[in-house]
């Protein structure tokens with residue numbers, strides 16, 4: 001199956017305003033049109049063709065300067081309405097006659113490449129598919145700035161692009177409706193008028209159309225969030241040796257046991273590994289860096305102090321913890337019955353939803369120091385988000 005994408009970019013962008021039409025304005029340092037074209041080229045597509053206003057050729061050339069993909073065809077000139085622009089672009093593709101064509105607004109720079117592929121896969125003779133969002137708000141008809149009467153929203157969808165169709169059928173439909181007045185708003189309307197079925201495929205909210213100044217501001221915020229968000233991973237590992245005693249403290253929970261765990265503090269291997277994972281994510285050393293074993297005041301200390309300190313460092317860096325994952329290594333005691341209490345306790349220490357904490361355990365199949373019950377260990381990972389509105 002061969003697939004082409006038509007990107008309609010012949011509009012004037014009057015509602016947005018600005019010195020040049022919106023598709024040539026920059027978002028995060030790149031022309032909106034370049035972003036839309038790159039989204040299409042990111043998909044498994046054979047050809048991408050952009051329809052522009054003939055007067056805008058220098059703006060087009062400047063916007064496409066960094067894109068050297070051979071699948072990008074020279075641009076064609078669009079028309080006075082969106083429908084006319086699509087029709088002209090389809091006519092230009094007629095010699096190579098792809099099986100499927102997707103029409104996409106230049107003004108939607110955040111369409112995921114996978115969406116192009118998902119829509120193309122829904123096309124078959126007599127059927128196309130469009131990206132769309134179900135309407136979730138109450139709908140009102142208004143007049144003179146006053147709400148007049150509510151409208152049912154059941155079954156209503158807001159159309160996005162891309163919109164995908166069997167190429168020959170969409171071209172024939174557009175040609176048959178070339179004189180339609182008013183012209184169709186989108187290709188789904190053209191296709192439905194011609195009797196094609198149109199599947200509705202959910203598109204993401206981020207795939208919004210830049211129409212008014214508020215949309216431009218929203219797009220800038222989205223890009224700022226993406227570039228500034230700093231996602232960190234850290235891991236921690238700890239072991240302690242068993243000694244005489246009648247309990248162990250694991251992940252902040254005291255469990256009766258035939259032995260205790262020896263350590264400078266309360267020897268909670270789970271919390272130690274977790275604290276080290278958090279320090280690791282921040283690049284701030286480990287527990288020993290912050291609580292040196294040489295300092296007597298930490299002797300016998302309860303380990304929630306260490307974990308709370310590590311959590312405090314995340315907050316001090318303006319970050320937040322996305323999730324924590326601990327695996328305890330021991331033959332005994334059984335951890336499963338206590339995992340929920342451990343998750344709750346860690347959540348309490350860090351002010352974190354227990355749903356972001358995972359506790360697992362494994363034996364070592366009687367091998368090694370854990371298998372011989374000489375001691376136990378813990379491995380932990382932490383994901384921390386710094387910046388990007390963390």
Ligand SMILES: Nc1ccn([C@@H]2O[C@H](COP(=O)(O)OP(=O)(O)OP(=O)(O)O)[C@@H](O)[C@H]2O)c(=O)n1
Nearest residue numbers: 008009010011012013014015080081085106107
């Ligand atoms: N004659 C036209 C009109 C619109 N479009 C394209 O269709 C898409 C969606 O249209 P819209 O958001 O309405 O863009 P404009 O027509 O440029 O905006 P405005 O109505 O504010 O002038 C845009 O990528 C636009 O460039 C087009 O190719 N040819």
Ligand SMILES: C[C@](O)(CO)[C@H](O)COP(=O)(O)O
Nearest residue numbers: 082105159160161185186209
């Ligand atoms: C095709 C479209 O993007 C679907 O939502 C939309 O109809 C185009 O915008 P316009 O303002 O109607 O030109």
